Amino acid sequence: MKCPYCGHMASKVIDSRTSDDGVRRRRECQACNERYTTYEQFQRSVVMVIKKDGRREEFQREKLLHGLRSAVQKRPLPTGSVDAIVESIEHRLMTSGWNEVPSRAIGEMVIKHLKALDPIAYIRFASVYHKFVSVDELLNELTMLAQSPPPAVDQPRLFADELSELVDGEDSALPEPTPIDRAPSILARM
Numbered sequence: 001m002k003c004p005y006c007g008h009m010a011s012k013v014i015d016s017r018t019s020d021d022g023v024r025r026r027r028e029c030q031a032c033n034e035r036y037t038t039y040e041q042f043q044r045s046v047v048m049v050i051k052k053d054g055r056r057e058e059f060q061r062e063k064l065l066h067g068l069r070s071a072v073q074k075r076p077l078p079t080g081s082v083d084a085i086v087e088s089i090e091h092r093l094m095t096s097g098w099n100e101v102p103s104r105a106i107g108e109m110v111i112k113h114l115k116a117l118d119p120i121a122y123i124r125f126a127s128v129y130h131k132f133v134s135v136d137e138l139l140n141e142l143t144m145l146a147q148s149p150p151p152a153v154d155q156p157r158l159f160a161d162e163l164s165e166l167v168d169g170e171d172s173a174l175p176e177p178t179p180i181d182r183a184p185s186i187l188a189r190m
Contacts, residue, residue, distance in 0.1 A: 003029035004036055047093045048100045056100065061090055068110065071125035075118050085113045119145055 001011050008031035015026040022041035028034070047059040068082045089109050093101060107129050114122040123142065132138045 001027060001038060003032065003034065005029060005034040006032040008032065045094055047096075047098060049106065050100050050102045052103060059090070059093060059101070059106075061086060064089065064106070064110070067125070067128075068114075071114060071128075072118065072121040075121050077118055077121070081117060085110070085117070088113070115145075 002009055003011060006029060008029055010030040011027040012030060013025050014028050014035065017024045022039060025038045025040070027036055027038060029036070048056045049059050050056055065082065065086050068085060072082055089106065092109070093106070111122065111126060111129065114125050123138075123145070126132075126141060127138060130137075130141075132141070
């Protein structure tokens with residue numbers, strides 16, 4: 001490990017602590033005796049997102065977070081609710097064992113979370129996701145939302161097992177896995 005102060009390569013570990021996310025190590029440089037902390041995190045399996053045009057790109061948490069933040073901008077939501085949605089979706093994708101997931105499956109997961117969390121944020125996201133081309137389409141969606149409001153609860157449930165519904169449901173957004181499509185998750189092996 002290279003010392004951030006002097007650049008010397010030799011250091012000794014003074015303290016090491018493990019957590020669910022990885023390992024925190026307190027180190028001391030053997031050349032300058034300065035102390036610094038390093039963090040080791042478990043590398044998660046890579047999930048590729050299949051775009052509508054057939055392109056494939058690696059799942060990016062930041063892109064999902066950005067889209068959600070745009071939808072919930074200036075909405076009175078509980079602190080951490082957007083991060084909880086992203087964490088829930090990312091966790092489901094990383095532990096699903098899938099190498100590739102269609103982008104529409106991720107979009108549907110976001111739609112379900114937002115519909116339960118905040119109807120205005122849901123409409124904002126749905127208008128972009130469903131690409132409403134007319135006011136009539138938007139009004140139809142608003143009418144359906146008004147006619148079937150989500151059940152009144154003190155705090156909406158953010159962690160529904162929606163990927164399994166998408167995978168196991170009749171109108172599954174994901175294709176049936178083949179042995180080649182399955183990849184063992186590094187977290188499952190630990």
